[in-house]
Amino acid sequence: xxxxxxxxxxxxxxxxxxxxxxxxxxxxxxxxxxxxxxxxxxxxxxxxxxxxxxxxxxxxxxxxxxxxxxxxxxxxxxxxxxxxxxxxxxxxxxxxxxxxxxxxxxxxxxxxxxxxxxxxxxxxxxxxxxxxxxxxxxxxxxxxxxxxxxxxxxxxxxxxxxxxxxxxxxxxxxxxxxxxxxxxxxxxxxxxxxxxxxxxxxxxxxxxxxxxxxxxxxxxxxxxxxxxxxxxxxxxxxxxxxxxxxxxxxxxxxxxxxxxxxxxxxxxxxxxxxxxxxxxxxxxxxxxxxxxxxxxxxxxxxxxxxxxxxxxxxxxxxxxxxxxxxxxxxxxxxxxxxxxxxxxxxxxxxxxxxxxxxxxxxxxxxxxxxxxxxxxxxxxxxxxxxxxxxxxxxxxxxxxxxxxxxxxxxxxxxxxxxxxxxxxxxxxxxxxxxxxxxxxxxxxxxxxxxxxxxxxxxxxxxxxxxxxxxxxxxxxxxxxxxxxxxxx
Ligand SMILES: [Zn+2]
Numbered sequence: 001x002x003x004x005x006x007x008x009x010x011x012x013x014x015x016x017x018x019x020x021x022x023x024x025x026x027x028x029x030x031x032x033x034x035x036x037x038x039x040x041x042x043x044x045x046x047x048x049x050x051x052x053x054x055x056x057x058x059x060x061x062x063x064x065x066x067x068x069x070x071x072x073x074x075x076x077x078x079x080x081x082x083x084x085x086x087x088x089x090x091x092x093x094x095x096x097x098x099x100x101x102x103x104x105x106x107x108x109x110x111x112x113x114x115x116x117x118x119x120x121x122x123x124x125x126x127x128x129x130x131x132x133x134x135x136x137x138x139x140x141x142x143x144x145x146x147x148x149x150x151x152x153x154x155x156x157x158x159x160x161x162x163x164x165x166x167x168x169x170x171x172x173x174x175x176x177x178x179x180x181x182x183x184x185x186x187x188x189x190x191x192x193x194x195x196x197x198x199x200x201x202x203x204x205x206x207x208x209x210x211x212x213x214x215x216x217x218x219x220x221x222x223x224x225x226x227x228x229x230x231x232x233x234x235x236x237x238x239x240x241x242x243x244x245x246x247x248x249x250x251x252x253x254x255x256x257x258x259x260x261x262x263x264x265x266x267x268x269x270x271x272x273x274x275x276x277x278x279x280x281x282x283x284x285x286x287x288x289x290x291x292x293x294x295x296x297x298x299x300x301x302x303x304x305x306x307x308x309x310x311x312x313x314x315x316x317x318x319x320x321x322x323x324x325x326x327x328x329x330x331x332x333x334x335x336x337x338x339x340x341x342x343x344x345x346x347x348x349x350x351x352x353x354x355x356x357x358x359x360x361x362x363x364x365x366x367x368x369x370x371x372x373x374x375x376x377x378x379x380x381x382x383x384x385x386x387x388x389x390x391x392x393x394x395x396x397x398x399x400x401x402x403x404x405x406x407x408x409x410x411x412x413x414x415x416x417x418x419x420x421x422x423x424x425x426x427x428x429x430x431x432x433x434x435x436x437x438x439x440x441x442x443x444x445x446x447x448x449x450x451x452x453x454x455x456x457x458x459x460x461x462x463x464x465x466x467x468x469x470x471x472x473x474x475x476x477x478x479x480x481x482x483x484x485x486x487x488x
Contacts, residue, residue, distance in 0.1 A: 001202065012031035020075055026054040035294070048109075107175075153166045182214060316354055345364035384459065447478070462482045
């Protein structure tokens with residue numbers, strides 16, 4: 001579901017997935033121009049509600065591009081987050097729609113009601129209904145055709161409400177969608193619940209519209225979120241963390257005082273030292289940490305884009321999710337949606353399939369192979385079936401090759417008829433020589449179901465057993481054809 005996209009706005013194109021650095025309109029730490037020049041940020045995010053409070057009508061004259069002194073794409077949020085944090089804003093939903101049309105960002109957001117996560121079902125349902133009502137009303141109020149609009153999805157931890165919210169807002173005239181309320185889940189490292197929230201939304205939103213994961217800005221979870229089809233992230237994390245002396249990495253967060261070295265290649269770290277950072281005057285320290293944090297953030301996004309182009313995003317997610325057990329929980333939860341994900345997974349890719357741990361056995365390619373073998377495959381009419389585990393070295397001789405149908409056992413794919421072994425990814429497969437229990441289980445299961453389905457048609461079944469590597473698992477898997485079985 002992860003994709004590299006091009007989002008065209010009135011002020012230029014934006015490559016996704018990307019992060020929108022949040023710029024406070026009246027307190028600019030790093031200017032949007034520097035954001036673009038130094039880090040490659042293309043789309044800036046600012047808050048229409050705070051702009052209204054700080055600049056009022058002046059912003060209607062100067063437009064938001066004048067206020068931020070930036071001529072590239074700008075996204076405005078409406079103040080929904082301020083509701084979540086501080087419990088209310090002094091502006092009506094109609095007013096904030098009209099104001100955004102007047103200050104003319106490239107993308108604007110309606111004033112939604114964030115569900116949050118500590119809420120009753122009744123209240124969650126109400127936030128969904130009110131947000132939808134406002135979304136319908138905003139479509140009628142909008143007057144500036146150059147502004148694209150973002151329709152938020154709410155519902156919090158109630159997956160059915162999230163699904164309904166996504167389905168209904170997806171029917172309206174919006175160009176993008178924001179998935180609301182993940183902030184508390186992110187802060188609490190509740191990644192399994194985050195996966196349920198995002199998947200409930202993504203399974204019901206129009207897939208062609210970009211999806212923005214609201215308030216997500218830590219690079220450690222970008223890979224997981226992109227794999228679910230999130231295209232945009234926004235965050236003030238780079239500066240909030242910097243003010244708190246926290247140093248972002250793609251694997252997690254470090255405190256400045258814990259650093260003996262700077263484990264990063266960015267210009268701030270390559271030429272610096274923890275002492276230099278630590279001893280810098282406070283303003284300077286915040287700026288240096290914020291720059292490092294942004295370098296890490298955009299570096300990870302470039303790595304993810306490259307992984308997508310090469311067709312190895314899953315592998316990258318696996319790598320990142322090994323960094324924290326709670327991320328691994330999130331990844332494992334994601335695997336429970338693999339039936340849905342498989343539909344979006346390209347049938348061929350330009351990179352080899354690397355087996356890099358037991359989660360590789362749950363990849364969509366494996367699921368697809370097993371499913372197609374069961375649903376579409378018809379063996380050739382030959383009387384002998386030879387079953388051969390994938391092996392290194394010389395292939396054993398078959399007693400009657402012209403009468404024999406050969407299938408190989410290829411972990412983690414299972415049964416691979418010889419005539420299919422060059423089909424992607426079977427021909428481009430790298431697995432470790434040592435088998436793990438998950439591979440053995442997957443192959444034995446596949447062999448057992450193949451024999452149950454087709455075992456009747458053969459007169460004889462030859463199993464080339466490799467006992468040291470496979471133990472009794474293959475012999476046991478042949479239970480349904482035991483009368484015809486010859487073990488070699
Ligand atoms: Zn750095």
